[in-house]
Amino acid sequence: MNVATAQPRRVENLHTDKGKVPVYATGIVEQPWEGYGADDHATWATLYARQREILPGRACDEFLQAQDAMGMAPDRIPKFADLNEVLHAATGWTLIGVEGLLPELDFFDHLANRRFPVTWWIRRPDQIDYIEEPDLFHDLFGHVPLLMNPAFADYMQAYGQGGVKAHGVGPEALQMLTRLYWYTVEFGLIRQKDGLRIYGSGIVSSKGESIHCLESDAPNRIGFDLERIMRTRYRIDTYQKTYFVIDSFEQLMEATRPDFTPIYARLANEPSFPAGTVRDADRVFHRGTGEGWSNDGDV
Numbered sequence: 679m680n681v682a683t684a685q686p687r688r689v690e691n692l693h694t695d696k697g698k699v700p701v702y703a704t705g706i707v708e709q710p711w712e713g714y715g716a717d718d719h720a721t722w723a724t725l726y727a728r729q730r731e732i733l734p735g736r737a738c739d740e741f742l743q744a745q746d747a748m749g750m751a752p753d754r755i756p757k758f759a760d761l762n763e764v765l766h767a768a769t770g771w772t773l774i775g776v777e778g779l780l781p782e783l784d785f786f787d788h789l790a791n792r793r794f795p796v797t798w799w800i801r802r803p804d805q806i807d808y809i810e811e812p813d814l815f816h817d818l819f820g821h822v823p824l825l826m827n828p829a830f831a832d833y834m835q836a837y838g839q840g841g842v843k844a845h846g847v848g849p850e851a852l853q854m855l856t857r858l859y860w861y862t863v864e865f866g867l868i869r870q871k872d873g874l875r876i877y878g879s880g881i882v883s884s885k886g887e888s889i890h891c892l893e894s895d896a897p898n899r900i901g902f903d904l905e906r907i908m909r910t911r912y913r914i915d916t917y918q919k920t921y922f923v924i925d926s927f928e929q930l931m932e933a934t935r936p937d938f939t940p941i942y943a944r945l946a947n948e949p950s951f952p953a954g955t956v957r958d959a960d961r962v963f964h965r966g967t968g969e970g971w972s973n974d975g976d977v
């Protein structure tokens with residue numbers, strides 16, 4: 679099989695944290711490493727070099743250190759098996775290969791058991807700058823390094839356990855939990871001694887947003903607040919209007935320690951906030967100018 683041209687199997691569409699996107703087969707797939715073509719490795723190398731050039735001073739120290747410690751190859755697609763040796767020894771997490779986005783319950787179940795699903799295929803060369811769905815580069819480069827961090831590793835497992843529970847509570851609970859994932863795991867910022875830094879995977883795997891989230895005046899940068907985030911809609915088609923800032927990964931873990939069930943019940947009747955809202959109660963690091971925002975399209 680020529681993996682470079684093989685198409686993943688699309689089985690259905692589902693509303694997910696990436697919007698309305700294809701959802702693939704749910705089975706675990708062996709990474710077909712020998713099947714990657716020169717184009718695939720070149721795409722990895724191009725994206726890796728580009729992000730590593732701009733991330734020092736922008737990504738948090740933990741991310742960059744963990745990525746180095748994992749030994750991700752800069753010039754070819756890493757083998758999941760090699761990374762697993764390091765990752766499992768560090769925090770007990772294991773990478774598993776998948777065809778793409780999973781249905782929510784499958785995804786949560788993997789996280790709850792410290793398995794992180796990584797899409798086996800990488801974007802085509804013409805998709806270097808943007809791909810709607812998560813591919814290998816987003817999943818591996820963006821998500822995996824912080825699984826080496828004990829506090830973040832625990833948070834991801836707690837998130838999976840919370841997801842399994844929320845799935846049983848209902849769609850509103852799931853929506854609130856999805857917003858938490860979006861504004862932390864995908865698009866989170868963290869405050870370090872020398873300023874704000876990136877830890878969100880959706881940012882570190884995007885050149886444009888890595889710069890925009892920290893240096894543009896347009897977006898809000900607001901202190902982390904669990905319930906506030908659970909009520910905040912977000913963008914799937916543009917850079918975020920608001921980024922939420924944590925003080926530490928321990929803060930994130932602590933915030934998810936309580937049972938969310940009563941929180942879901944309490945917030946169920948409260949209105950949601952548009953993505954660009956700033957509230958009086960917010961701890962504002964930067965109030966966005968809103969330049970370039972469109973007024974509809976929050977999800």
Ligand SMILES: [Fe+2]
Pocket residue numbers: 812816817821864879880
């Ligand atoms: Fe992601």
